[in-house]
Amino acid sequence: MKTTQILIAGFGGQGILFAGKFLAYKGLKEELQVSWLPSYGPEMRGGTANCNVILSDTPVGSPIITTPDVLMVMNLPSLQKYVDTVAPGGQIYVDSTLIQEKVTRTDVEVFYVPATQLARQAGAGSLANMVLVGSLLENHPELSFDGVDNVVSSMVPPKKAAMIELNMKVLTLGREYGK
Amino acid sequence: MAERVLMKGNEAIAEAAIRAGCRHYFGYPITPQTEIAAYMAKKMPKIGGVFLQAESEIASINMVYGASAAGMRVMTSSSSPGISLKAEGLSYLAGSDIPAFVVNVQRGGPGLGGIQPSQADYFQATKGGGHGDYRMIVLAPASVQEMASLTIKGFDLADKYNMTAMILADGTIGQMMEPITFEEEEIRQYDKPWALTGHEGKRPHNVVNSLYLKPEELERKNFERYERYKLVEENEAMWEEYMMEDAEYCVVAFGIAARVAKNAVVSAREKGIKVGLIRPITLWPFPKKVLEQAAQRVKGFVCVELSMGQMIEDVRLATNCKRPVGLVCRSGGMVPSPDEVLAGIENAVKGVY
Numbered sequence: 104m105k106t107t108q109i110l111i112a113g114f115g116g117q118g119i120l121f122a123g124k125f126l127a128y129k130g131l132k133e134e135l136q137v138s139w140l141p142s143y144g145p146e147m148r149g150g151t152a153n154c155n156v157i158l159s160d161t162p163v164g165s166p167i168i169t170t171p172d173v174l175m176v177m178n179l180p181s182l183q184k185y186v187d188t189v190a191p192g193g194q195i196y197v198d199s200t201l202i203q204e205k206v207t208r209t210d211v212e213v214f215y216v217p218a219t220q221l222a223r224q225a226g227a228g229s230l231a232n233m234v235l236v237g238s239l240l241e242n243h244p245e246l247s248f249d250g251v252d253n254v255v256s257s258m259v260p261p262k263k264a265a266m267i268e269l270n271m272k273v274l275t276l277g278r279e280y281g282k
Numbered sequence: 283m284a285e286r287v288l289m290k291g292n293e294a295i296a297e298a299a300i301r302a303g304c305r306h307y308f309g310y311p312i313t314p315q316t317e318i319a320a321y322m323a324k325k326m327p328k329i330g331g332v333f334l335q336a337e338s339e340i341a342s343i344n345m346v347y348g349a350s351a352a353g354m355r356v357m358t359s360s361s362s363p364g365i366s367l368k369a370e371g372l373s374y375l376a377g378s379d380i381p382a383f384v385v386n387v388q389r390g391g392p393g394l395g396g397i398q399p400s401q402a403d404y405f406q407a408t409k410g411g412g413h414g415d416y417r418m419i420v421l422a423p424a425s426v427q428e429m430a431s432l433t434i435k436g437f438d439l440a441d442k443y444n445m446t447a448m449i450l451a452d453g454t455i456g457q458m459m460e461p462i463t464f465e466e467e468e469i470r471q472y473d474k475p476w477a478l479t480g481h482e483g484k485r486p487h488n489v490v491n492s493l494y495l496k497p498e499e500l501e502r503k504n505f506e507r508y509e510r511y512k513l514v515e516e517n518e519a520m521w522e523e524y525m526m527e528d529a530e531y532c533v534v535a536f537g538i539a540a541r542v543a544k545n546a547v548v549s550a551r552e553k554g555i556k557v558g559l560i561r562p563i564t565l566w567p568f569p570k571k572v573l574e575q576a577a578q579r580v581k582g583f584v585c586v587e588l589s590m591g592q593m594i595e596d597v598r599l600a601t602n603c604k605r606p607v608g609l610v611c612r613s614g615g616m617v618p619s620p621d622e623v624l625a626g627i628e629n630a631v632k633g634v635y
Contacts, residue, residue, distance in 0.1 A: 124288075124459070131288055131461055139288070139459040143314055144397040164545040165538075166458050169619050 105160050107245065108168045111232075112153035112185060113177030113198075118232035121258075122175065123154035125236055128254050129246050130158040138166040151181060158245060173243075175235050177201060177218075194242065196235045214238050216280040225276060227269040237277020248278065286461040291429040291451065294462055295385055296321035298433035299357055303469050304383065305331035306356040308345035310338055310364060313397045314453035315387035318359040339364045343371030343384075350380045351490040353477030355437055359385035361453075362403050363394055365411070372446055373412025377492025379507065380476070381440035383433070384418075385449040387456040390615035398615025399453035399538060402589035407450045408566045408596070415504045417511050419447040419518065420565040422536040426460035432563070434467065441472040443514055450565060452588065454538040454617065520563035521572050525551065529558030531630050532576050534597050534607075535586035536562045538617065543586045546623035557627050565593070570600040577601035582630045584608040586623050588616075608635040 109126060113119045120141050130137040140155040155168040174189045175196040176182045182195075182202055189195060191210040200219035218234035240248050255270045289297070296318045299307070307322040319335065326333035332349075336342035342358045349356040360368060365386045375382045388403050390396035407420045419439050421432040429451065436447035478488050494500035522540075525547055526532065535543040540561040550557045560576060562569050577583075582605050585594040591609045598607055610626035612618045629635070 127288055127459060131286060137288070137461060140454065141457055143453070143457045163460070164548070165542040165620060166454065166460075167538075167542065167617055167619075169621070 109156040109173040110171035111175045112181035115152040119152040122232040138163045140166045234277035237274035238281035241281030284463040292317035294429040298430035302437040308342040339367035343368035353474040357383040369412040376416035382446040396615040404592035515567040519569040521569035522561040524559040526558035531557040545620035573600040577604040606635040
């Protein structure tokens, strides 16, 4: 039985829920059991947003994550709030353009990804979330990078077709930082 | 096999309702169930159905009353404070003995409360809410797939017994996405000779009403109604048993609480504690028999709820207090963690309730 619990957190508007949805769809494509649980309510109207994604080869019990295996954070308050909840041996993906603080825990693997900067350079300033997703995919063979283009195409509405290419571009940029 | 798609629990209810033949939706927006109305607003006009955002919850339940009286499959949805507003209509529907389908995606209360998940409307759903001698069929989904399957079931039971069937979900199950498949299934149609469809001079008037000024007549109506309720209690209770074969302790939980409790049961089993879970799927009729039988074998029960402890009363009644019943609960929009439930199980093992 293998289960991966991913907690993604940041400000509303950074694409936190979208990043989670992407991972859930990718998990679905890989025929895993998945659950996606968003924060809802005030978070949607500004302030902090987070979502819980669980990927498993057996049915998902509680969709609520208390001890994430993977934490992906896009602002400092989220890092401070969740850093101690990560399971020992877990991973933390930090947008290092937006968060200067370093993780002091030594029992977790930390990836500092200048996601916002990379996204801006790629001409896709709003896709820092997907840079981090790219880094994560590099380390998660259960999801793998193969077939991400199909997932992107299925999630981006046809009238925003140009976004497909940009998403692929930033996902690939992120991969390098997951190595 | 049908394709697995990702869907929110609320959307699954809406899609399943349409598949069940519902073409009339009346509602008023409230978090955390607004996706149901949004889905209906998008879909109903395309399939010749009616989506109507009423001026209030009270208006919307009375629109349900009207459409149902005309023999239509009809629904409304809301969240806790909105359901309180609909309570009068629920009583009238019951008093008129006509079907309806109602969804409550619960949030923390009482009062305006909060918007985070809760199960604190258990009493309201299973014991009344509105006035008078009546019952509703109450279904408690614990997954997105069940949000759909119990919606289809709910419409069927409502028509079968001329009662209101209510989905009692919570903010978590409503908001979460999970894979779901929609199998093609046959939707049973029921004759509704009582429906107000126009008599065309060919039959006497049908009247849908809940007013009976002669007490003898009203009593007779209530007796008849309870004969029907008895059939529902005998035939329609649903539940899931998990790891109960050799269980010495039994966790009882429904909806999201059951999902959390499953994690705790797995952890407890790893520690060598023989514990299982009984998850009521119908809250009314309450699955009394399976709990009564469990009480013969287990040493104790642990009830897990997102309320101050409401279903626990039915667990005690169903088991005639034969075994002690512990309670693990959070309230106001908080959800117990698997560790809290595990601690509750360990307490039961120690004899601490």
